[in-house]
Amino acid sequence: MTPFADRLTDAVLALRAPACVGLDPHLDRLPAPLMAGAGGREALAAAARTFCLGVIDVITGVVPSVKPQVAFFEALGAPGVAALEDVVHAARDAGLVVVLDAKRGDIGSTARAYVQGTLAADGPLGADSVTLSPYLGTESLAPFLGATDEGAGVFVLVRTSNPGAAAWQHGADATDGIAGQVADWITASNTTRLGAHRFGPVGAVIGATLPKEAPLWRARMPHAWFLVPGYGAQGASATDCRGHAREDGLGALVVSARGVLYPSAGRAGDDWKDGVLARAGAFAEDLRRNLLG
Amino acid sequence: MTPFADRLTDAVLALRAPACVGLDPHLDRLPAPLMAGAGGREALAAAARTFCLGVIDVITGVVPSVKPQVAFFEALGAPGVAALEDVVHAARDAGLVVVLDAKRGDIGSTARAYVQGTLAADGPLGADSVTLSPYLGTESLAPFLGATDEGAGVFVLVRTSNPGAAAWQHGADATDGIAGQVADWITASNTTRLGAHRFGPVGAVIGATLPKEAPLWRARMPHAWFLVPGYGAQGASATDCRGHAREDGLGALVVSARGVLYPSAGRAGDDWKDGVLARAGAFAEDLRRNLLG
Numbered sequence: 001m002t003p004f005a006d007r008l009t010d011a012v013l014a015l016r017a018p019a020c021v022g023l024d025p026h027l028d029r030l031p032a033p034l035m036a037g038a039g040g041r042e043a044l045a046a047a048a049r050t051f052c053l054g055v056i057d058v059i060t061g062v063v064p065s066v067k068p069q070v071a072f073f074e075a076l077g078a079p080g081v082a083a084l085e086d087v088v089h090a091a092r093d094a095g096l097v098v099v100l101d102a103k104r105g106d107i108g109s110t111a112r113a114y115v116q117g118t119l120a121a122d123g124p125l126g127a128d129s130v131t132l133s134p135y136l137g138t139e140s141l142a143p144f145l146g147a148t149d150e151g152a153g154v155f156v157l158v159r160t161s162n163p164g165a166a167a168w169q170h171g172a173d174a175t176d177g178i179a180g181q182v183a184d185w186i187t188a189s190n191t192t193r194l195g196a197h198r199f200g201p202v203g204a205v206i207g208a209t210l211p212k213e214a215p216l217w218r219a220r221m222p223h224a225w226f227l228v229p230g231y232g233a234q235g236a237s238a239t240d241c242r243g244h245a246r247e248d249g250l251g252a253l254v255v256s257a258r259g260v261l262y263p264s265a266g267r268a269g270d271d272w273k274d275g276v277l278a279r280a281g282a283f284a285e286d287l288r289r290n291l292l293g
Numbered sequence: 294m295t296p297f298a299d300r301l302t303d304a305v306l307a308l309r310a311p312a313c314v315g316l317d318p319h320l321d322r323l324p325a326p327l328m329a330g331a332g333g334r335e336a337l338a339a340a341a342r343t344f345c346l347g348v349i350d351v352i353t354g355v356v357p358s359v360k361p362q363v364a365f366f367e368a369l370g371a372p373g374v375a376a377l378e379d380v381v382h383a384a385r386d387a388g389l390v391v392v393l394d395a396k397r398g399d400i401g402s403t404a405r406a407y408v409q410g411t412l413a414a415d416g417p418l419g420a421d422s423v424t425l426s427p428y429l430g431t432e433s434l435a436p437f438l439g440a441t442d443e444g445a446g447v448f449v450l451v452r453t454s455n456p457g458a459a460a461w462q463h464g465a466d467a468t469d470g471i472a473g474q475v476a477d478w479i480t481a482s483n484t485t486r487l488g489a490h491r492f493g494p495v496g497a498v499i500g501a502t503l504p505k506e507a508p509l510w511r512a513r514m515p516h517a518w519f520l521v522p523g524y525g526a527q528g529a530s531a532t533d534c535r536g537h538a539r540e541d542g543l544g545a546l547v548v549s550a551r552g553v554l555y556p557s558a559g560r561a562g563d564d565w566k567d568g569v570l571a572r573a574g575a576f577a578e579d580l581r582r583n584l585l586g
Binding site: 069080081101103107116123134162166167168169177182 | 364418456
């Protein structure tokens with residue numbers, strides 16, 4: 001299989017939009033027509049499935065990537081997880097690059113079970129990539145390198161966009177502390193795995209709300225795709241993400257979830273797909289102009 | 294509802310055994326009779342369910358707590374998650390204190406979705422407690438405090454038992470770095486939430502393989518129950534866990550999974566429950582003698 005970083009880069013270049021739409025099926029924001037009569041977890045999971053499949057349908061050809069957030073599906077139990085499987089499979093069938101947002105992290109045989117549950121081609125999801133939380137150390141990340149050698153990708157949390165993250169992720173300087181050590185592991189892992197576009201399969205999560213830090217992280221991880229949350233709803237703009245990218249504008253996969261999925265207030269009505277399409281188009285165009293223009 | 298720490302402490306005292314059996318349904322170790330003809334994820338999930346329900350049946354009254362590892366269930370997709378729901382509900386019905394080992398961590402509405410999916414009484418699992426990974430900072434932990442105020446508990450990763458953990462969790466001293474900061478957050482959270490036994494609802498994961506560090510962590514988190522993995526298969530003994538406990542011997546919930554579930558080699562046969570019962574009894578007795586004796 002084509003290496004993950006090449007698939008992602010090619011998909012971004014084909015649409016000229018380093019955009020990833022987060023699939024966060026908030027039950028209190030889903031379009032009103034989908035919620036009619038939905039009680040119980042089975043019916044709510046069906047509404048989440050219908051919504052996400054509809055989103056995938058309208059954004060295909062507009063953005064190259066989607067990021068299903070597993071927490072919203074898991075909150076609905078087994079029916080929700082069954083819906084997640086359908087959503088991931090539909091996204092892959094549509095040619096979208098799937099970033100499974102699960103922030104998993106464990107060691108040994110448990111880590112291998114997480115590989116099976118998220119990335120493995122013969123597993124229930126077979127996602128293109130997954131987000132990982134590195135608190136447990138290199139032993140929690142290394143088991144995923146085998147999957148990257150078979151064409152998958154990962155995005156490891158390095159510096160997140162929430163205000164409280166700095167105190168624990170930083171040392172005295174931005175790149176001291178655990179975040180800097182994780183970054184160095186990412187760079188070492190990518191160096192021996194570079195694809196055609198000079199990116200490796202091990203990406204990093206770097207918040208969009210950190211425009212001053214971003215160039216430091218780009219220099220420290222020259223071959224990593226960055227997954228960049230915090231655009232829109234969390235207050236960051238496309239220009240805030242320039243320092244996350246390489247000089248050629250590639251390397252920053254910017255995420256928007258609520259800003260694309262939902263109107264600014266309330267629930268959408270029968271024309272909900274039109275709204276998603278319009279907002280996804282504006283999101284892609286904003287990134288195109290400011291990052292790749 | 295009785296606060297989590299009091300439920301756990303009372304359960305440990307009732308059996309005089311601070312023991313937690315990990316429920317890790319390794320497909321390559323499940324008893325041979327359960328695997329006869331099992332192919333496909335539905336059948337494999339059924340085997341995992343039957344095994345875990347059988348383990349719960351025989352260890353009730355021997356140990357006070359179980360720790361289902363979600364990764365092994367998620368590896369089987371939606372049927373595996375349905376099995377996990379049955380296992381958690383059966384354990385709660387049997388009066389076992391459930392530690393859901395999920396190591397979740399995210400922020401905002403995603404964190405709240407994880408609360409719903411793991412601890413919420415009206416959620417799919419309704420576990421007594423869940424393990425959390427703190428990389429994202431206090432915003433990833435604080436949403437769970439609401440659930441603790443309704444009777445649930447959490448165990449936050451602080452110092453894990455794997456050899457590579459120290460480099461990222463430590464600063465120059467053992468309690469410097471991110472681990473020490475997480476510990477201080479735990480202590481601050483417990484101080485206003487102490488139960489009858491002077492424990493709060495926010496526990497810490499401290500590996501059994503760290504007997505020299507353990508007293509430092511106990512002093513820094515005087516009111517936290519410690520979840521202590523690493524006994525047996527990872528090389529630590531019951532006496533290695535003494536420094537994890539308070540002077541009265543309480544406060545260290547020691548975990549054994551493979552050492553209780555499976556024979557030392559190969560698959561068990563038709564008498565597999567007898568083996569689980571014998572090993573669980575020996576595990577509980579070892580902790581009783583060395584920690585509470």
